[in-house]
Amino acid sequence: MTGEAGMSDYVVAVDVGGTSMKGGIVTRSGELAVTGRRPTGAEGGPDNVVAVIRSFVGELAARGASLLGRGPAAAGIAVPGLVDDATATALYAANLGWRDVPATALVPLDVPVLLGHDVRTGGLAESVLGAGRELSDFLFLPIGTGIAGAMIIKGGPYGGTSGWAGEIGHIPVFPEGEPCACGQTGCLETYASASAVARRYSARAASPATAEEVARLTAAGDPLAVKVWDDAVEALSLALATYTLLLDPSAIVLGGGLAEAGALLSDPLAARLGERLTFRSAPPLRRAALGVSAGMFGAALLGWRAAGAPEAGASWTLDVPKTPAVP
Amino acid sequence: MTGEAGMSDYVVAVDVGGTSMKGGIVTRSGELAVTGRRPTGAEGGPDNVVAVIRSFVGELAARGASLLGRGPAAAGIAVPGLVDDATATALYAANLGWRDVPATALVPLDVPVLLGHDVRTGGLAESVLGAGRELSDFLFLPIGTGIAGAMIIKGGPYGGTSGWAGEIGHIPVFPEGEPCACGQTGCLETYASASAVARRYSARAASPATAEEVARLTAAGDPLAVKVWDDAVEALSLALATYTLLLDPSAIVLGGGLAEAGALLSDPLAARLGERLTFRSAPPLRRAALGVSAGMFGAALLGWRAAGAPEAGASWTLDVPKTPAVP
Known part of the structure; x- marks a missing residue:
């Protein structure tokens, strides 16, 4: 892998909370190249939340493509409630009202995607990076x-x-x-x-x-x-x-x-x-070392696992603040 | 492997309690061919306990050799207190008074040996057999x-x-x-x-x-x-x-x-x-299915793992009562 190709490899990572979500694009070397925040739109019901997440993932991917010259390698998404890791399904979340949402419904792109429970995904990030x-x-x-x-x-x-x-x-x-x-x-x-x-x-x-x-x-x-x-x-x-x-x-x-x-x-x-x-x-x-970004970095680690690069993360040195926000 | 060779393959299994211990020889097919019980001799101090276990293991092995025509393939021993699985060392047991006893000190034979915590070894047996x-x-x-x-x-x-x-x-x-x-x-x-x-x-x-x-x-x-x-x-x-x-x-x-x-x-x-x-x-x-024999059967499973046959146990049908006791 050349340095150039390495830099343009990236995943979309989104950490969904009850009222707002954080997202970013994270390169193979751990650079947080874009970051943003959106309301979940939970007041509009579970279908609206799914649509809002899809559109946010799409925006982040488009921003990544324009910045790095290609689409994302994969996506990782952390969600609250009950998650079935084996089938990558968001089974239930009281604050979002949804039931049995498959990970693929949250991503408007044909890329591999992994779903994680929000707190466990934050724990994954503290474990690998924090x-x-x-x-x-x-x-x-x-x-x-x-x-x-x-x-x-x-x-x-x-x-x-x-x-x-x-x-x-x-x-x-x-x-x-x-x-x-x-x-x-x-x-x-x-x-x-x-x-x-x-x-x-x-x-x-x-x-x-x-x-x-x-x-x-x-x-x-x-x-x-x-x-x-x-x-x-x-x-x-x-x-x-x-x-x-x-x-x-x-x-x-x-x-x-x-x-x-x-x-x-x-x-x-x-x-x-x-x-x-x-x-x-x-x-x-x-x-804890990663503060409110733990969930999003954990989602990025899930994304890299989905992309077939589970070793990504081991060498990352996080540099959270100086990143352009999705407007 | 012929049926004959399979029948004569066996391990020595001992479950050490605070005041008494149970032991047996268990074949590859799960037959409990010999069983017995001894006091731990804890009142004689930790060195005495170690000597008593060694001698019990030796007796069981000798009984196995006379019954099945060869020495044991390995030994498995469950002990109370604190156990370091990685180094197979009995670190500490309040009721036996010992500290840092290596598994090899409990066995007077040159065979592989695995040591387990008594309750976890019983849990292993309930998990595989019970x-x-x-x-x-x-x-x-x-x-x-x-x-x-x-x-x-x-x-x-x-x-x-x-x-x-x-x-x-x-x-x-x-x-x-x-x-x-x-x-x-x-x-x-x-x-x-x-x-x-x-x-x-x-x-x-x-x-x-x-x-x-x-x-x-x-x-x-x-x-x-x-x-x-x-x-x-x-x-x-x-x-x-x-x-x-x-x-x-x-x-x-x-x-x-x-x-x-x-x-x-x-x-x-x-x-x-x-x-x-x-x-x-x-x-x-x-x-629980195995009653007071859980620890000894778990020790037998450890013995078969030590012998390089971790699959032993999956097909066992236990038949606990009708076994000759070591006199």
């Missing part, structure tokens, strides 16, 4: 509006029997605790997601606050914020003790909005996790 | 004096990063609950092991009782027994809900002494597990 680069077995835990984990087992993301693995946000950490939107009580997510921290503080204080503000108030010693933050840390320490006892991971990689709090979260969490484990040591906590 | 025969991803949960699980993932037992995976007995199901011998509070094992059921009933009633007696009293409606049994079921339902949400297994295979209670355990447990899972279905509960 904080888990040299680890074969770890947990990637993005803590945002909700909480779900990507379990990296024997070198790759693990989806379980039917694609439902990793639902750590709904394990019952306090069985007699507060009700969760899922119908259960005492779920991790009800205490420790960024939304839960904001909601639980706002309900106790006079005025509403974001999770970021609760973190600042906690650092400043505000007693209400300290209590809410402490509950989140306690819930996370229980969930991570459980994960460690079951899975024996070599590290836990924290991501998402709440991890932005840095040591305010990780210091007390590491201490309490260590206290909870009596006959074994605690795995180290790490910060 | 209740999980057609399943690639499930939990084998023997509930006895203690509770540990064998997590079958992608077709084989999973040990985690350092051999500590599967410690489901010590996940904190009731974080504010009763103290556990491990130093933590509210561990599953403290409520739901056979010893815990016996201990918790005996502490509440006037007289001591075994777990089997508590099961009988529960079936008869004794209020103290019903409460203790209900706590065990509740603790198990929380632990299995957590396992299901994290691992998405296709089944949960219950074994050990407490599973002998049959529907008295599995009916309320299945009902409560189903109630705890709100957005997904519960995996079916199954009874």
Whole structure:
């Protein structure tokens, strides 16, 4: 392969969220040559979401063709909800309303395509390119509006029997605790997601606050914020003790909005996790490396796998900011 | 390979427990040609345990040679505690007192040997020969004096990063609950092991009782027994809900002494597990098929892997009872 041919090889990568999606074209050497963002159009129903994704993939491919002189080698798409890896089908997503959407329906081009679960695809990216680069077995835990984990087992993301693995946000950490939107009580997510921290503080204080503000108030010693933050840390320490006892991971990689709090979260969490484990040591906590781009880079890795180049990624050095956006 | 040669091919298999060990010789076609049991001699210290195992393996091999006309093809040994699969070393076992015992130290013969963790080796046997025969991803949960699980993932037992995976007995199901011998509070094992059921009933009633007696009293409606049994079921339902949400297994295979209670355990447990899972279905509960022989048959499978015949086992039809015992 010549350097020139290598540069013009690329895949289309799209990370679909509940309300917006991020996409890009990523070359074989890991250059993010184009990037963009679109609303999912979920308010228009599932058929509209599919049409919007198709059109975004088409735009990115056209932009790639004009920039690099040929069509994409493949496409990789990360989606929320339940995904069947074996048949490359998006089975279900509550926030998008769709059922049984085949990967090929999301791509208006005749190229190979791979579909991945959003959190597991982010975990794949952290595993190949990010904080888990040299680890074969770890947990990637993005803590945002909700909480779900990507379990990296024997070198790759693990989806379980039917694609439902990793639902750590709904394990019952306090069985007699507060009700969760899922119908259960005492779920991790009800205490420790960024939304839960904001909601639980706002309900106790006079005025509403974001999770970021609760973190600042906690650092400043505000007693209400300290209590809410402490509950989140306690819930996370229980969930991570459980994960460690079951899975024996070599590290836990924290991501998402709440991890932005840095040591305010990780210091007390590491201490309490260590206290909870009596006959074994605690795995180290790490910060995720790829931030909100994890899903899109994971989708690019899926794209390269679809293109028959699974080794792509091993040598990438990511350089996220300076990329032209699709207008 | 002729039938004659096949019949005389065999491995030595030993399953080492805390106080006693079971051993046998198992042919390539799965016939358990000899079986026996010995005390581990743990009271004599770790060096004594090693000597006792060596001598038992030697006896079994000699018995095999006189019966089948040649020495064993290999040996497989299951041990408690922490095992490093990669180096075939028994790293640590609290009840035997040993540290860093290489597999070769347990065998007085120049044959290949594989070492496995006792519960995971039992899980291997249930996976290849027993209740999980057609399943690639499930939990084998023997509930006895203690509770540990064998997590079958992608077709084989999973040990985690350092051999500590599967410690489901010590996940904190009731974080504010009763103290556990491990130093933590509210561990599953403290409520739901056979010893815990016996201990918790005996502490509440006037007289001591075994777990089997508590099961009988529960079936008869004794209020103290019903409460203790209900706590065990509740603790198990929380632990299995957590396992299901994290691992998405296709089944949960219950074994050990407490599973002998049959529907008295599995009916309320299945009902409560189903109630705890709100957005997904519960995996079916199954009874383990191999009983107390799971570890020894798993050790035989390890032996055949050591002998370079990993396919052995797939066609075995087990016929456990009618076998001559080593005197």
